[in-house]
Amino acid sequence: MDFHKMTKSDFLSFIEKKGKYLQELEQIVKAIKKDDGFELNYEQNTIDFIQELYYDVFSEKCKVDIPKSEFRLLFWMYLGEAVIQHLGGEWTLAPKNDEANGTPIIENWGGTKNKPRISPFVWENLLIKGKLRENISRLILRMQATHK
Helix, strand or coil, rough: CCCCCHHHHHHHHHCCCCCCCCCHHHHHHHHHHHHCCCCCCCHHHHHHHHHHEEEEECHHHHHCCCHHHHHHHHHHHHHHHHHHHHHEEEEECCCCCCCCCCCEEEEEEHHHHCCCCHHHHHHHHHHHHCCCCCCCHHHHHHHHHHHC
C-alpha cells in the first residue's frame, strides 16, 4: 500500500494528536460493539479486535464515518502505543534508509538502542499481503517474552 511520506511537521502533528486519535478509535469501537462502556486498552483481545476491525474497514465489511486514510493513522497510533505499553520505546520518524521511510516508527523498545525499529506501516503492509505469520498481539507478546 502506497502512502505519502510524512514531513517532520506531519510527524509532530501525528504525535500531538495521539489522545485525539485514540479517543476517536475508542468511539468507533464503542459504536461497532454497541458498548458505551468499552474502554480502549492494550490487552490481547483488544489488539486482536482492532486488527480485525482494520481488515473489516479496508475490505468495506464495516463502514466508519472517517476517510480510510484517517482510520489508517488511528490504526498506526494504536499499534505503536500497544508496542510502547508492552515493550517500551519511543516514537520517531523513520529515516530515509529505512523500509518505513517517512512514517512513524518505534525505537529503543525493550530499553536498548540495539533492537530493530518497529513500524506500524510495515506491519500494516505485511497484514495486507498476508505475510504476517501471527496476530499482532501474539507478535508483541512473543517479543516481550524473548527480549526481557
